[in-house]
Amino acid sequence: MTNIAFIGLGNMGAPMARNLVRAGFKVSVYDISLPAVRALAEEGARAAGNAADAVQGADVVISMLPASQHVRDLYLGSGGVLEAARGDALLVDCSTIAPEASKEIAAAAAARGLAMLDAPVSGGTGGAAAGTLTFIVGGEGEALERARPVLAAMGKSIFHAGGSGAGQVAKICNNMLLGVLMAGTAEALNLGVAHGLDPQVLSDIMSRSSGRNWALELYNPWPGVMESAPASRGYTGGFGSDLMLKDLGLAQQAALGVGAATPLGALARQLYQLHQQQGRGQLDFSSIKYLYRAD
Amino acid sequence: MTNIAFIGLGNMGAPMARNLVRAGFKVSVYDISLPAVRALAEEGARAAGNAADAVQGADVVISMLPASQHVRDLYLGSGGVLEAARGDALLVDCSTIAPEASKEIAAAAAARGLAMLDAPVSGGTGGAAAGTLTFIVGGEGEALERARPVLAAMGKSIFHAGGSGAGQVAKICNNMLLGVLMAGTAEALNLGVAHGLDPQVLSDIMSRSSGRNWALELYNPWPGVMESAPASRGYTGGFGSDLMLKDLGLAQQAALGVGAATPLGALARQLYQLHQQQGRGQLDFSSIKYLYRAD
Amino acid sequence: MTNIAFIGLGNMGAPMARNLVRAGFKVSVYDISLPAVRALAEEGARAAGNAADAVQGADVVISMLPASQHVRDLYLGSGGVLEAARGDALLVDCSTIAPEASKEIAAAAAARGLAMLDAPVSGGTGGAAAGTLTFIVGGEGEALERARPVLAAMGKSIFHAGGSGAGQVAKICNNMLLGVLMAGTAEALNLGVAHGLDPQVLSDIMSRSSGRNWALELYNPWPGVMESAPASRGYTGGFGSDLMLKDLGLAQQAALGVGAATPLGALARQLYQLHQQQGRGQLDFSSIKYLYRAD
Amino acid sequence: MTNIAFIGLGNMGAPMARNLVRAGFKVSVYDISLPAVRALAEEGARAAGNAADAVQGADVVISMLPASQHVRDLYLGSGGVLEAARGDALLVDCSTIAPEASKEIAAAAAARGLAMLDAPVSGGTGGAAAGTLTFIVGGEGEALERARPVLAAMGKSIFHAGGSGAGQVAKICNNMLLGVLMAGTAEALNLGVAHGLDPQVLSDIMSRSSGRNWALELYNPWPGVMESAPASRGYTGGFGSDLMLKDLGLAQQAALGVGAATPLGALARQLYQLHQQQGRGQLDFSSIKYLYRAD
Known part of the structure; x- marks a missing residue:
């Protein structure tokens, strides 16, 4: 016992x-x-x-x-x-x-x-x-x-x-990459939509091409594309933007400590920081889509 | 006929x-x-x-x-x-x-x-x-x-x-996202390795977690992690860095044309530009790993 | 005549x-x-x-x-x-x-x-x-x-x-640099203010140190620091954010054309793009300060 | 006494x-x-x-x-x-x-x-x-x-x-801005040179225009433009790139601590990190010019 x-x-x-x-x-x-x-x-x-x-x-x-x-x-x-x-x-x-x-x-x-x-x-x-x-x-x-x-x-x-500590490092690396995937996916979808493409069609194409990633397939940040995703229920539930910002900050501290270059991870942190400053820290982290398109 | x-x-x-x-x-x-x-x-x-x-x-x-x-x-x-x-x-x-x-x-x-x-x-x-x-x-x-x-x-x-044109837009969106995935994956692996993690172990963990993406799973940029990938044969074959740079440039032109924000895509283009300037444009695009770690 | x-x-x-x-x-x-x-x-x-x-x-x-x-x-x-x-x-x-x-x-x-x-x-x-x-x-x-x-x-x-064309190139280079100076100055002032410093005192110190630049000295983006600047009259008048965004776009086109790396210029363009998307394109370009701090 | x-x-x-x-x-x-x-x-x-x-x-x-x-x-x-x-x-x-x-x-x-x-x-x-x-x-x-x-x-x-601490904050803000000025200036000069402009002529024009800043006027990063600058003596003497990287890291820590957005400062740190990884940490910090152009 x-x-x-x-x-x-x-x-x-x-x-x-x-x-x-x-x-x-x-x-x-x-x-x-x-x-x-x-x-x-x-x-x-x-x-x-x-x-x-x-x-x-x-x-x-x-x-x-x-x-x-x-x-x-x-x-x-x-x-x-x-x-x-x-x-x-x-x-x-x-x-x-x-x-x-x-x-x-x-x-x-x-x-x-x-x-x-x-x-x-x-x-x-x-x-x-x-x-x-x-x-x-x-x-x-x-x-x-x-x-x-x-x-x-x-x-x-x-x-x-x-x-010792490797669990933290691996989680931090994974979540830094996740932040990049999520913002990158929102950005690619927004570019397509701005050119008149249907976000569902574009998501399908990229999911079956080399743009495939966890955020696109399981957690699509565009409202309406994936019924089960937070994006389709007002970005409620899920993993909060504030928590993603915290993890991206841990990644930057970890990178500073060893002198590792992380340009995309650093920029992803900045984007989530700007997102938080717009009052959206409590929303699910896929709401970073709002940074690209307000509606 | x-x-x-x-x-x-x-x-x-x-x-x-x-x-x-x-x-x-x-x-x-x-x-x-x-x-x-x-x-x-x-x-x-x-x-x-x-x-x-x-x-x-x-x-x-x-x-x-x-x-x-x-x-x-x-x-x-x-x-x-x-x-x-x-x-x-x-x-x-x-x-x-x-x-x-x-x-x-x-x-x-x-x-x-x-x-x-x-x-x-x-x-x-x-x-x-x-x-x-x-x-x-x-x-x-x-x-x-x-x-x-x-x-x-x-x-x-x-x-x-x-x-008309939607084929180009979808390909450009996909390849912009791919450039972000590849550089982001190299960056996450490098951060882990700089902290003493085994790139194979870290790749396995992220591939089964939310960092999962096409580059990590099918085209791992770290030498030795994936036998079939260009990274394990001196970054020969595959899709050249110069071609990725061209596609990331098309994405920037497409974004300028409609006034779309693409911070990560823009930065990915800059990273591939710096990579090319270091004389690596002919290598497979997963060689962006060299930007993070020279050996 | x-x-x-x-x-x-x-x-x-x-x-x-x-x-x-x-x-x-x-x-x-x-x-x-x-x-x-x-x-x-x-x-x-x-x-x-x-x-x-x-x-x-x-x-x-x-x-x-x-x-x-x-x-x-x-x-x-x-x-x-x-x-x-x-x-x-x-x-x-x-x-x-x-x-x-x-x-x-x-x-x-x-x-x-x-x-x-x-x-x-x-x-x-x-x-x-x-x-x-x-x-x-x-x-x-x-x-x-x-x-x-x-x-x-x-x-x-x-x-x-x-x-021929050199006038355009020189102006584009100057204005790309100006966009970087302005956003960089707003960012440095915001970092100081977030730590409790007086923006006037910090502006004075940096103006007489190596952070000195045109934006800081003649066009301070923080409200109240410089009476004559657009920042002290609600960011009206001056050079519009939309025009800065246009010039930063010309810089990116010029950079794409010759394969020049411009990471800071590219990011400055993205920041002004996000700024415009928040509905502030008509304000003077020093209003980029709002991206860092809403009040 | x-x-x-x-x-x-x-x-x-x-x-x-x-x-x-x-x-x-x-x-x-x-x-x-x-x-x-x-x-x-x-x-x-x-x-x-x-x-x-x-x-x-x-x-x-x-x-x-x-x-x-x-x-x-x-x-x-x-x-x-x-x-x-x-x-x-x-x-x-x-x-x-x-x-x-x-x-x-x-x-x-x-x-x-x-x-x-x-x-x-x-x-x-x-x-x-x-x-x-x-x-x-x-x-x-x-x-x-x-x-x-x-x-x-x-x-x-x-x-x-x-x-207490305000001296550190002000110095960190100033040096973060300085890193942005220096890399931004090198970038603008490189864009002009890539289009065939004379770096001396372009420096003169920007020094008397809104691109004016400490780095351009007193510490020009392009070799040959300013006889007294480190750039004209092989980037020896002056303020080392490693020290700039350290200060940009302090700025990132200071920004993380208060949740301030510093996208340009974060990117400048990444650029100096990449510069250091290319073996140039001991050179004067104006040698960031090499990141843009190798010769």
Whole structure:
């Protein structure tokens, strides 16, 4: 019987923790929001009064927080996870943060003899609720094998990207590319429409040609082309523009750190920044289409 | 029995004309290069002394030329196709040129009562030789039906993009997006590699995630990741960087013409321009990877 | 006594023609707008019924039109300037158009034995009214000397950029750089303001440091920093964003023509395109500041 | 008689400390490089064995270090300046670092009752040697007045940008704009030259028109145009491309921190990154011209 501590019960963390409870794990939960803790407690989790309390006696500690600083505070702070965790606990941070932060925290954990994985996810709140997330994992292979049954209760795909921090790097690379695909696809469709082409016909042609990509095929940014896509329901739901902007910012930080050239990724970040400034940060990230055409 | 005039026997035109001969069509060929004409004549085509001679009595006229001006001269010039063609001939230009030029020539043809299609291709010299090209066609649906048996002898996919010029627009949109996909993919892989990730592992992860795209899956720009790709044979063969630069230029002209914003497409053109200036225009277009990392 | 034909009496052409009348030249004017012709006639010009009529007997023909196609039609069209002009007339086109168009028309003029200059201006409608325009001239030095007294009645600076078309090239290079300066200055000020700096203090520091440039010093895009600038009067007057977008488009065409890399110029054009799409094309071009900060 | 501690005797720090000695101040110096310390000692400074030793009893502490982390370590580390400085010492950091780091260190100093200024410089090694640097200062006005006589011995211009960190912000904004000016100027000149214009003539025209800027007028990037510029002596001396790349990176970090859009600044950083990857990081930053034209 595995005891799990789950810290961070936001839009992603809450449904992930819920799936662990449903899978039969014994789950202690903590969040700074008391209502969030209570909601999980009503579904069978144990409500912890603070992080140290949640972590007490846990076999596996899972965290899902907004940004690097929160994760640093949780793990490295006084009364934090590294102080409170059992000596053989496995630590799994599912937050999307800077690879440098992941490496720094994993190194501090290792200094205490604790194994730690960075395991950022993709799949959004829908995937979190359905238990179909993708985990992109950095850390030791052995630790990943220990974590696998727990991750499997929350997702359906698990990739091993490499050592500590590699999960963050791979996710950041993927999402930088995704930002480029989405804006590039909106741009190509807009150019065609401006010349009088039907966006559906053009989408069909490019989907079966060398312009084919995830955004075009599964998440078409033009309203009406794909019934199931956020573009066809007012750009609601999905993956928010603000979150894409955050990930594109992480990519720029990662690029600055190693002196890598990323001209398209840098420009995609700027486009999402301009998009946000026009008041559209809350809309799904395919709404970048508005930058090209207002109606 | 259909008589075909084929004008323009370059790297693409010659194998296309050859496939028509092999399919049993009666083909008259012309090119400014006499050796090119002779080579086709040895394979069963009739060698014409000039364009007007080739076009004489043809049911279908096909052209495959480098740029707008050549096509304009061929069709609109004195002694050109519009003067020499039979009153019921069908005109099919397979060149990749500016949509405005296609529309202008089609309008002049229509004024003489001649139907004309713009039918740019994708698939490269390999597809031309194998008869597996993709045709992206602009013009009347009825004219396309007349052309279909002829196009089918040279390719395997035929898309109808819309009216006159729409074939050019759709191809330009697709290739602009392709340029963005290729440079974006090289950039994402380089960022990962700069952080110590294995390009093969990262490619696998992104191919099964939202970074998935044609360039990543079928034409990976990183050497060694995909055995069949130009990147794994010194960036030889394939679709040249110079040709990508030309298509990205056509996209910019098309965008200027209608006042469409194409920030990523514009930047992709600049990146290929810089790449060319570094002496790599002859290499396959996936060699844009060199812009990010020299070795 | 010099007879001048002046064709094109728009926002720029009308005050230029007026200054020629005031300087004592005998001026025949023509425009497709009858009221524009009448207004000049009331100030002492001779109203011509068409271009050929205006040009009849003129020593110097001056044109000021919106775009390449208008200039081509005026000079090369049937009944146009090249047919109607006296054999020793000097032709001066002050329009800002593509260098290729200027060269083509000058070559056609030369074939008829006529000297022609491209002489685009800077200084805006204010400079046109005050007679303080700058002329950037392409063509033979001898022809420029003949034109000098006429140009001097409309402007205060005359630069000789080189042979035919060089006036256009120099103006396009200058205005591309100006677009970069203006957007770059707005961007730097916005970055400082976002960090709490006073835009006036930051402008002063950069004006006396290596960030110094024409836009910062004479045309500050931040409201309130420079009382005399359009930014301090709601971005009215000045040089419109639509005109900057046109010039940045000419720069991209010029760059495509020779295969020159212009990454910053290309991006500046995209930024002005996005700016225009937000409905601000009519505002002064320093209003690009709105792209960075809405208030 | 003012006692000064000077820490960091690199290319900039050494000549700055030398000028303080020459001005009659009593200067204690420290650097991790023993030869650097010895060289200053031979000119009349007191050689300190470590930072704490140098700071002991100093009225004013000046530091000139490469990056944020070095400055953090020096001031905040165990045995660092904040521990060792006299209770009424004035701290002046002349390094160019992230504004956030400057603010953090100044706040820590304030908590100990110490006044601190961030005072990054411009003017390069030439200005440091000649004592003609420009200081861009953030912090309290009163502290700046105390520092003024000391700064005046090393430079000729002193700007007060605002509170803590504002000196860094203003310098970063200026240098981001400078990077845009330099690359934009090289780009405009290259476009003209590609069209056959003389770079000298084009520079003259733009210098007297709205393209005028610091880079064009004082630091022309085209070889041969300006005898005194690095471009005319093989791009040696001056301000290195690597340093410009560092400052453009600081600008991107500063922009990420506040969510400011900086499309041109971001692209300029990418261009300098590509330039560095071509092996030209050691050349003067005007050598960005090579990115546009190899010869």
